[in-house]
Amino acid sequence: EIVLTQSPATLSLSPGERATLSCRASQSVGSGYLAWYQQKPGQAPRLLIYGSTTRATGIPDRFSGSGSGTDFTLTISRLEPEDFAGYYCHQFGTSPWTFGQGTRVEIK
Amino acid sequence: QVQLQESGPGLVKPSQTLSLTCTVSGASISGGSFYWSWIRQPAGKGLEWIGRIYTSGSTYYNPSLKSRVTMSLDRYRNQVSLFLNSVTAADTAVYFCARSSATNPYHYYMDVWGKGTTVTVSS
Numbered sequence: 449e450i451v452l453t454q455s456p457a458t459l460s461l462s463p464g465e466r467a468t469l470s471c472r473a474s475q476s477v478g479s480g481y482l483a484w485y486q487q488k489p490g491q492a493p494r495l496l497i498y499g500s501t502t503r504a505t506g507i508p509d510r511f512s513g514s515g516s517g518t519d520f521t522l523t524i525s526r527l528e529p530e531d532f533a534g535y536y537c538h539q540f541g542t543s544p545w546t547f548g549q550g551t552r553v554e555i556k
Numbered sequence: 557q558v559q560l561q562e563s564g565p566g567l568v569k570p571s572q573t574l575s576l577t578c579t580v581s582g583a584s585i586s587g588g589s590f591y592w593s594w595i596r597q598p599a600g601k602g603l604e605w606i607g608r609i610y611t612s613g614s615t616y617y618n619p620s621l622k623s624r625v626t627m628s629l630d631r632y633r634n635q636v637s638l639f640l641n642s643v644t645a646a647d648t649a650v651y652f653c654a655r656s657s658a659t660n661p662y663h664y665y666m667d668v669w670g671k672g673t674t675v676t677v678s679s
Binding site: 449480481483485491492493494495498499504536538540541543544545546547548549550 | 593595601602603604605607608616618619620652654656661662663664665666667669670671672
């Protein structure tokens, strides 16, 4: 199974700052098979990015994804109040599909 | 617009079988080419993918749970079901169902999710 390790576990930032979230895979993941989700307390995950770089429908352009192979990054260019939440990377290129353990972006 | 709604008992006794249903509205589970997945999340923890069932009824289960999991489709009721037997407290979690397109491997990401249902395993 491909293990996804996200870092940091928690990111403490202020609104307007830039957030950089990392997702590292235990073996190569095709860049087309990596997605990112946002999850707020009490809610289901929401798809943000698929194919490592493509924003899902309705996702603001302050969210961007990059990376290939074993290293992937989610960047939020300028944090808005509604962006403070949990974020998960997900690979679906190899079964079993797996998720990272998550990064929590909290208000500093 | 496709919507998913999970339902089932909120409390299950240890050693019993957890049974959940995901009711799909806005689309037929028999139409198109889709994967229907179950994912769970213990309180305060991350997401664990349980497995998937294809439109045809073929399944793939996470090896970590494979010996205890069954998924099925009820085409008449337009529902996807999850059965997890021999439950313990470690199975206490919020359970989500989600849909993926299966037409292209690059589209296997889960783009539609239910709101989730909480299951507690306790005597």
